[in-house]
Amino acid sequence: MQTRDPATDAGYTERIAFVVELAEHLHAYGTTAQRLEGAIESVAKRLGLECEPWVNPTGMILAFSDHARPAGESDTTRVIRVGLGDTDLYKLCEVDRIAEDVMAGRVQIAAGREALRALDRPAGWRGKAMQLLGFGMASAAVAGLLRLPWLDIATAGVIGLLIGLLDIVAQKRPRLSEASDALAGLVAGAVAIAVSGFVAPLNLNTVIIASLIVLLPGMALTNAVNELTSRHLVSGTARFAGALTTILKLTIGTAIALSVAGLLGLEPAVRASRPQPDWVVWCALAVGAFAFAVLFRAHRRDYPLVMAAAAGGYLISRYGGEAFGPQAGVFLAALAMTAAGNAYARWVNRPGALIRLPGIIMLVPGSIALRGVISLVQAQDIGAGQDAAMAALNTLMALLAGLLFGNLLVSARRNL
Helix, strand or coil: CCCCCHHHHCCHHHHHHHHHHHHHHHHHCCCCHHHHHHHHHHHHHHCCCEEEEEEECCEEEEEEECCCCCCCCCCEEEEEECCCCCCCHHHHHHHHHHHHHHHHCCCCHHHHHHHHHHCCCCCCHHHHHHHHHHHHHHHHHHHHHCCCCHHHHHHHHHHHHHHHHHHHHHCCCHHHHHCHHHHHHHHHHHHHHHHHHHCCCECHHHHHHHHCHHHCCHHHHHHHHHHHHCCCHHHHHHHHHHHHHHHHHHHHHHHHHHHHHHHCCCCCCECCCCCCCHHHHHHHHHHHHHHHHHHCCCCHHHHHHHHHHHHHHHHHHHHHHHHHCHHHHHHHHHHHHHHHHHHHHHHHCCCCHHHHHHHHHCCCCHHHHHHHHHHHHHHCCHHHHHHHHHHHHHHHHHHHHHHHHHHHHCCCCCCC
């Protein structure tokens, strides 16, 4: 007696609907083009479908056919318009689990679709409060890692909280959302200038960059170049342009704050001071690792893993950089975190993104790029931002090399 397979016994349109729903959710949770396309193809094949996906940061085209039917009879194309994805490790793991259950026949396709739709419930007040806290902790932690004085750390933390509040408010207001990055730069610049002008001198640009750390598109820049090297040219180019646009919007907001301060005759007092001892750096590392676990929306049971990955990537980069140079440290950290993420995915059968993403988040070059553009705008001289631009490029190349060779060192059996 032949055993029936629930995964392929469902109707043709039902199987397509599940793959489309799955693709939309994976895109929403920050999956890059090459990994998303690979995941869609493998799931569709397991459901008895042929699927040719084409993915970009704001849309997808999915062409389906059933190899059991005559050629051309079952051809179906879905064009899907989606928004920019945002990293959500908990929901990414849930989507992966649901897909595995459906492909294994443990869950019917209809039940799988319902489970996917259940993930669309908006976060409650507790989740929003944690995200707000994550913004503040991440900004203060980065300031601590840079050994800034206590006033600078406190200022960065307060600005981070204000930007987190702005982000929550903008989520339900499309017009505000379009300008939220510029408004965040304006808030960061205004508060930092006010503190340095009326309270005490600050490391002004560094405080602004630390307070904006969560909004910096360093991960987007990294993913863009990664997609380009994977020959996903349209997606990589679009993502790269989006990342540069975000940097420009943050810079515009900061430049407006500086210009208004100049018109009002307010001169911010600037100092260059990094007085903090090593114990502050270690505490900041722990706080920062926890903040990124919150901001990446990991499940509580995964907090230790995500925090260990974030701290591990930073420490490898730091000590590797001291031994072999800063770019070599970034390369070693990206190599180790990518290989560890792939190994975790192979052995535990869960998304390697739980290690890979937090492991490289503190290595991304977004802050260096923003510093270069701010310096360029302040000085109105191309040479002022040239050094920062080259540092960002070198960091990006080292990070990309680590990702590529990490995938060679431990191959990824899973696309997530």
